[in-house]
Amino acid sequence: MKQTIAVILAAGEGKRMKSRKSKVVHKIFGKSLIEWIYTSVKEAGIDESIVVVGHRADQVIECMGDRVKYAEQKQQLGTGHAVMQAEEYFKDKDGYVLVLYGDTPLVTSKTLKDVIEFHENNGCSATVITAEVDDPTGYGRIIRDGNGNVIKIVEQKDASSEEAAIKEINSGMYCFTIEHFVKALRMLNNDNNQGEYYITDTIGILVEMGHKVGALKLSDPREILGINDRVQLFEASEIIKARIMERHMRSGVTIIDPASTYIDEGVEIGIDTVIYPGTILEGNTRIGEDCIIGPDSRLVNAVIGDGTEVNHSVILDSSVGNNTHVGPFAYVRPGSSIGDKVKIGDFVEIKKAEIGDKTKISHLTYVGDAQVGRNVNIGCGVVTVNYDGKKKHKTIIGDNAFVGCNVNLVAPVVVENDTYIAAGSTITDDVPQNSLAIARERQTIKDGWVIRKGMQRKE
Ligand code: UD1
Ligand code: CA
Secondary structure, eight states, rough: OEEEEEEEEOOOGGGGGGSSSSSOOOOEEEEEHHHHHHHHHHHHHHOOEEEETBBHHHHHHHGGGGGGGEEESSSSOOOHHHHHHHHGTTTTOSEEEEEETOOOOTOHHHHHHHHHHHHHHHTTEEEEEEOOOOOTSOOOEEEEEETSOEEEEOOGGGOOHHHTTOOOEEEEEOEEEEEOOHHHHTTTTSSSSSSOOOTTHHHHHHHHTOEEEEEESSSSSGGGOOOOOOHHHHHHHHHHHHHHHHHHHTTTTSSGGGGGGGEEETOEEETTTOTTOOEEEEEEEOOOSSSSEEEEEESSSEEEEESSSEOOEEEEEEEESOOOEEEESOETTTOEETTTEEEEEEEEEEEEEEEEEOOOEEEEEEEEEEEEOOOOOEEETTTOOOSSSSOOOOOEEEEEEEOOOOOOESSEEEEEOOOOOOTOOEOOSSSSSTOOOOOOOOOOOOOTHHHHHHOOOOO
């Protein structure tokens, strides 16, 4: 394969999205549209990509960073004009340019490899990827002559009713031979119904110049779905979702109800893990083997060990060890690290806390800005009082501590190893090793008070 450079167009306004954001930064399962296509480009073995930016360029550049080079299209005068802005990157090279649009995220690396191979093997100057669709509305139509050779592409807005009836459409993905392509670009004009420089016109121009133009017709038209509005965004999501689900199921994960499950592209899941309905796995979440995740759980950038259960819970930017139980109804907030064989029970909130192995925090508890040791028992209703109205403070609880129910730990405070804290205590001072701390008023009994005061409660 000769040297191939990809030019990805992403300068358009994307009016039909009705969005403040650039169309190509809209996401499908954790990856923006432009990242989806970029991934296929990379996987096809193409190392150099130029992204043409214009409308909301800042957002596109923020999204792609230094993975690609950029060309700027100051005014959006059409797809042909957009490609011209990137010309300096390829015009003096010998090889091919793959022109792609940032809004066609479903194309696979295989198709991109295939089009380059087809182009090379057939000695074409241009090869366009096409497909037959039931409803060609909005797409450019592929016009062939009596012998079946492609002679030009006509945009919907410029098509005669005869041309508009053609069901073979332009995917917007092409491979060009640089030498001829550069000449064709020079000959583009904007003499059409939209007053734009169309990249699609280079096809007709190359044919007229006597060069060979080929078409790679895909059997699966779903690959070339272009995203122009949010309905198409949803359609593309459904296709990508099915691909993601299939990949996990084929590699040994049980997904009970794919329809109600959402898994971002980057997520990894070990074998024999079962995903229950209503589960959303986002970002760089990694789940080990033999886990039970869900129902109704959301994990964002969570790292989960083996044999762990997460039930009706939310875990954000945190890690959980092996054979640990989380939930139902637990909320693990960013910066937490939970050990092995831990229990984080119902209505427990953990924030920026380290929880040692075999520790139990079973119910109705807030642990924030804390370091909790191994084999600790935290009773029901315990609160780390971490905020004094101005600053956050840390609570440290040593190994084997037993914190009774309804205890407030007013931070900063240290509870050493092997200690007990009596239920209902408000702990403001450090608790030394091997001691019992009691920090509450003693109980008084007023004998016969109910009768003396006439306070009997009768039904
Ligand atoms: C385009 C094709 C059409 C094809 C369809 C496939 C043209 C003229 N038409 O139509 O034949 O069937 O895609 O999805 O090429 N862009 C720029 N600068 C511009 C204009 C557009 O960078 O001045 C970028 C957009 O950001 C977008 C891409 O080019 O990523 C395609 O533009 P869009 O307006 O969506 O073209 P379509 O009307 O869909
Ligand atoms: Ca489009």
